[in-house]
Amino acid sequence: MEKKKLNVGIIGHRFMGKAHSNAWLKAPLFFDLDAHPILKTACARSEDELSVFAKTWGWESTETDWRKVVEDPEIDIVDISTPTHLHFDMAVAAAENGKHVFCEKPLALSKAQSEEMLRIAESNKVVHYVNHNYRRTPAVMLAKKMIDEGQLGQIYHWRGCYQQDWIVDPEFPLTWQLQKEYAMAGPHWDLNSHSVDLALFLVGPIQEVSCITSHFIKERPLPGVGAKAFTSGSQASAEKGTVTVEDASLMMVRFTNGAVGSFEATRFATGRKNHNTFEIYGSKGSIRFDLERMNELEYFNREDPAELQGFRTIMVTESTHPYLSHWWPPGHIIGYEHAFVHAVADFITAVSKGSSIHPNFEDGVKIMSVLEAALQAAESGSRTSVK
Numbered sequence: 492m493e494k495k496k497l498n499v500g501i502i503g504h505r506f507m508g509k510a511h512s513n514a515w516l517k518a519p520l521f522f523d524l525d526a527h528p529i530l531k532t533a534c535a536r537s538e539d540e541l542s543v544f545a546k547t548w549g550w551e552s553t554e555t556d557w558r559k560v561v562e563d564p565e566i567d568i569v570d571i572s573t574p575t576h577l578h579f580d581m582a583v584a585a586a587e588n589g590k591h592v593f594c595e596k597p598l599a600l601s602k603a604q605s606e607e608m609l610r611i612a613e614s615n616k617v618v619h620y621v622n623h624n625y626r627r628t629p630a631v632m633l634a635k636k637m638i639d640e641g642q643l644g645q646i647y648h649w650r651g652c653y654q655q656d657w658i659v660d661p662e663f664p665l666t667w668q669l670q671k672e673y674a675m676a677g678p679h680w681d682l683n684s685h686s687v688d689l690a691l692f693l694v695g696p697i698q699e700v701s702c703i704t705s706h707f708i709k710e711r712p713l714p715g716v717g718a719k720a721f722t723s724g725s726q727a728s729a730e731k732g733t734v735t736v737e738d739a740s741l742m743m744v745r746f747t748n749g750a751v752g753s754f755e756a757t758r759f760a761t762g763r764k765n766h767n768t769f770e771i772y773g774s775k776g777s778i779r780f781d782l783e784r785m786n787e788l789e790y791f792n793r794e795d796p797a798e799l800q801g802f803r804t805i806m807v808t809e810s811t812h813p814y815l816s817h818w819w820p821p822g823h824i825i826g827y828e829h830a831f832v833h834a835v836a837d838f839i840t841a842v843s844k845g846s847s848i849h850p851n852f853e854d855g856v857k858i859m860s861v862l863e864a865a866l867q868a869a870e871s872g873s874r875t876s877v878k
């Protein structure tokens with residue numbers, strides 16, 4: 492029997508547009524899905540870049556006005572792969588038009604925006620998802636299984652550290668990620684949103700935060716054409732502009748279950764490219780994950796015989812490991828793009844079954860709440876100077 496087709500409209504054609512297009516194409520090839528995604532319409536402002544993007548990835552048509560995509564009766568799913576400040580308007584309009592929404596992270600610029608997005612998505616009964624993709628790396632899913640099965644015992648510590656270095660060069664231009672009106676904050680929003688999602692997923696709710704932030708470089712050249720994240724040597728103009736977000740954030744939290752946590756988020760960790768790591772320490776054992784070694788999970792089991800105790804490295808590539816049965820034999824590792832394929836596969840399943848998927852906009856509200864509280868703490872928190 493022919494599978495139901497789900498027509499996808501994507502808004503955004505750069506890094507995330509590319510990663511998402513790959514996932515919409517690959518998911519039905521590697522997962523036996525109840526419905527088949529069709530790459531229907533690609534939307535971006537620049538006609539030239541858009542036509543190259545659509546032809547490369549096989550999007551059937553193109554549109555430069557995103558409202559036409561969300562109002563198109565042919566479209567079933569809207570994929571929002573745009574900068575953060577556009578998420579609210581696009582997700583609300585898509586949900587109001589009955590479209591299922593696959594939205595990039597961070598969900599929004601504020602808790603209030605994310606609450607309104609959740610309210611409208613729920614009232615229009617659409618599937619809503621925010622792409623904190625790292626949850627769907629198999630090693631993170633294995634960590635979740637181990638914790639849920641009590642293999643770490645009571646959790647005492649979360650230690651998250653998300654470090655990049657693509658703006659250490661003072662000549663890197665003032666792209667949208669460095670401007671509050673488009674990004675809300677710097678790595679505290681862009682990177683800590685990932686780490687907070689993982690902490691909420693693996694450890695549980697957060698009840699209290701404190702935070703300090705730092706601004707290392709206050710002025711940067713205005714961006715020239717084509718300036719974008721990670722692209723060193725991006726064209727920059729002679730004129731300068733003010734950086735209006737933090738360059739680094741150090742946050743501490745108390746979880747409702749009594750555990751405590753620390754979060755580092757920075758784009759000035761020279762030498763670290765996408766160093767998204769976390770450690771979780773419990774009464775029966777501990778784990779450590781490093782995205783740059785994403786097929787591995789380090790594990791210490793306090794119940795091993797004393798003479799055999801030590802952190803061991805689990806190769807998370809067995810067919811019994813989460814998602815791996817869809818890919819290659821043991822040891823034939825997978826990469827960054829696979830978590831996007833897992834997210835698309837699970838999203839299509841949720842749409843087909845009329846079920847929900849996590850992290851969704853409700854999870855997004857929780858993440859925004861923690862990040863926003865931390866920024867308030869950073870702005871008003873009392874700190875005692877060391878005499």
Ligand code: SOE
Binds near residue numbers: 720
């Ligand atoms: C830039 O910091 C960025 O592209 C983030 O926006 C992504 O969420 C992260 O996965 C990689 O780095």
